[in-house]
Each structure stands twice: as C-alpha cells, then as structure tokens.
Amino acid sequence: MGKKTLIFILIFGIIFLTAILAGANVYRTAMSQKESGHPEAAALAKEKADLKEVDSVETFVGKEKQYIVEGKNQKGEKMYVWVPADKKQKTIFKKASDGISSRQAAKAVENGGLVSDLKQVHLAREGNVLLWEVSYLNKDGQYSLSYVDFINGKIHKTITP
Template sequence: MGKKTLIFILIFGIIFVTAILAGANVYQTAMDQKESGHQEAAETAKKKADLKEVGTVETFVGKEKQYIVEGKNKKGEKMYVWVPADKKQKTMFKKAADGISSRQAAKAVQEEGLLSELKEVHLAREGNVLLWEVTYLNKDGQYSLSYVDFINGKIHKNITP
C-alpha cells in the first residue's frame, strides 16, 4: 500500500468517525429535549389526577406544549392526564372510559373518506378541547392530520399540507 493511499484512508477514517460522533450527539440532544419534563409531568399527574401508577408519558406540541400521561387510578381505572408545559394552564384528566378509544378516532377519520393508510394515533389538546391526533396518508398519498374530539368522536379539524 502506498503512502498516499494510507494518508487518504487515515483522513477519511477521521472524518467518518467525527461525523458519526456528531450525529450521535445531535440525536442525544434531540431525545433529551423530547423527554425533558416527563418526570415532572408524571409527578403532576399523580397529584392532580390521583394516579396510583404511571404508564407512559408522551410530548405533544401543538399551539401549546403538553405532556400526555397515561396511568391508572387507585381503582385500577385507566386514566389520561394532559399536563401543560405552561404552569399557568390547567391540568386536565379523564378516565379512558369517558372518551373514545384511539381505534374509534381512526375509524371516524376513515368514515369521512379521508384515510388511505393509518400511520399513528396520539392524544392531543387544543385549549380546553381534549383530542386524538390521527396521522395518516390521504387518498393522494399526502401526510395529513385530523383532530378528533376525545369526548364525542367528532372531527375537530383536518390538516393537509
């Protein structure tokens, strides 16, 4: 192997390792931001909704940032708690049985003839309206969102880019 080839491989290796480390750092920073506030939201949900156990915590960012906490109360009933990142806003909570399921929310969108391929369904909130955010491909293959009311199952709004 020639001297030039060895230098080229060494320089390429250094650049490659640097790129991998930089990418890992960006990924870790993004994940830390996504999960920051989850522990505090879980504690708030335990206090406000009288949860016995916390299952999952997800971050929803719409007009306002919310933490959606899923857990169980002392009676063993499944609960959802919407904890706003802004402490001035009100924490809201409902028993899962008091609203529609994620499947029912997806079905509501499908019945409107909007959905071609379902991608995800997550809890959301806009103001004091509790919602399901349904992400899907529409008939034209575009990513779209529909917000379905958690309580009555009616479509609140549709967003297609």
C-alpha cells in the same frame, strides 16, 4: 499498500468517525429536549389525578405544549392526564372509558373517506378541548392530520398542507 493510500484511509476514517459522533450528539440532544419535562409531568399527574402508576408520558406540541400522561388510578382504571407546560393552564384528567379509544378515533377518520395509509394516533389538546391526533396519508398521498374529539368522536378539524 502505498503511503498515499494509507494516509487517505486514515483521513477518511477520522472524518467518518467525526461524522458519526456529531450525528449521535445531535440525536441525543434532540431526544433529551423531547423528553425534558416528562418526570415533572408524571409527578404532577400522580398528584392531580391520584394516579397509582404512570405507564407513559408523551409530548404534544400544538398551539400549546402539553404532556400527555397515561397511567392507572388507585382503582386500577386507565387514566389520561393532559398536563400543560404552561403552569397557568389547568391540568385535565379523564378515565379512558370517559372518551373514545384511539382505534375509534382512527375509525372516525377512516369512515370520512380521508385515509389511504394510517400512520399514528396520539392524544392531544387544544385549549380545553381534549382530542385524538390522527396522522395519515390521504388519498392524494399527502401527509395529513385530523383531530377527533376525545369525548364525542367527531372530527374537530383536518389539516393537509
């Protein structure tokens, strides 16, 4: 190999390695921000809702940031706890059986003739209204969100950009 080729490969390798390390750092930083507050939310949910175990914690950011904690109470019943990031708001908890399931929420949106391709269903909250956030591609191929009331299963609102 010529001297110029070796120098080119060495410089390219250094640039490539730097790009990978920078990308990994950005990813790690973004994921740590996404999960910050999860341990505190889980501890608060255990205290307020008398959870025996926590199965998962997700972050929902709508009008207000919420941590959605899923777990089981002392009787082994599945529970959902909406823990607001703003300590002035109140923590709300419900048995999963007190509302509709994620599948029922998705079905409510599908029955409305809106869905072409269902993406995800997550718990959400707006003020004191407990919701399921259903994300999907609509019939026109646009990414859309519908919010379905956790208690009665009615579509609260739909957002399509």
